[in-house]
Amino acid sequence: MTIAAPLLSESSYWYLSRASGFVSLALFTAAVALGLLTAGRVHSPRWPRFVTESLHRSVSMVAIVLVLLHVTAILLDSFVPITLVDALVPFTSDYRPLWVGLGAIALDLLLALIVTSLLRTRLSLRVWRYVHWLAYVSWPVAVAHTVGIGTDRLWVLVVVAVSVLAVVVSGGYRLAGWRRVALRRPM
Numbered sequence: 434m435t436i437a438a439p440l441l442s443e444s445s446y447w448y449l450s451r452a453s454g455f456v457s458l459a460l461f462t463a464a465v466a467l468g469l470l471t472a473g474r475v476h477s478p479r480w481p482r483f484v485t486e487s488l489h490r491s492v493s494m495v496a497i498v499l500v501l502l503h504v505t506a507i508l509l510d511s512f513v514p515i516t517l518v519d520a521l522v523p524f525t526s527d528y529r530p531l532w533v534g535l536g537a538i539a540l541d542l543l544l545a546l547i548v549t550s551l552l553r554t555r556l557s558l559r560v561w562r563y564v565h566w567l568a569y570v571s572w573p574v575a576v577a578h579t580v581g582i583g584t585d586r587l588w589v590l591v592v593v594a595v596s597v598l599a600v601v602v603s604g605g606y607r608l609a610g611w612r613r614v615a616l617r618r619p620m
């Protein structure tokens with residue numbers, strides 16, 4: 434059963450879900466890239482590390498709000514028969530089960546991130562960090578969901594390609610950071 438909501442016209446929910454989906458993907462990409470740059474200790478005198486770190490936190494929070502808006506709009510859109518269970522339990526949806534299922538996995542991983550970040554002071558740093566690495570899994574899953582669910586515009590693929598490039602470049606800085614630490618370690 435989908436949630437019936439006559440507050441907006443049917444097409445408004447479609448526009449809302451698409452727009453919030455794209456903005457959340459862009460912000461999610463920025464959050465992952467900023468996280469990689471923070472962990473890679475990328476900084477300069479004009480751009481200290483705490484700026485990247487606080488940007489990472491703020492952008493992540495806004496991205497999560499946008500993802501929740503995206504899912505809410507989908508649930509309210511009576512054109513697509515998707516339920517809350519479909520949105521949370523992967524591959525249970527009758528509508529495009531694979532691609533909606535990937536969206537559900539990305540959402541579940543994000544929810545795990547939110548819960549562990551809220552409980553951060555009660556968890557060991559190691560557990561929190563392991564769960565936080567789920568973001569690296571969640572992001573490509575969200576990208577696969579975006580591409581697979583039915584992208585019909587070239588600009589969408591361009592946005593996705595730029596997002597992938599941004600994360601690959603930031604990942605390069607992260608790996609370079611690891612290498613620097615390994616080289617500094619005494620034999």
Ligand code: HEM
Nearest residue numbers: 454455457458500507520536537539540575579582583584
């Ligand atoms: C991190 C989580 C997610 C991100 C970043 C995301 C992103 C996106 C983006 C960018 C689109 C637009 C694709 C296009 O039109 O070319 C989209 C579409 C869609 N998403 Fe998600 N999504 C996420 C999670 C979910 C979840 C959990 C569901 C299940 C309720 C879902 C269901 C859909 C559906 C049904 C569409 C197609 C909307 C339509 O065109 O009618 N998404 N998503």
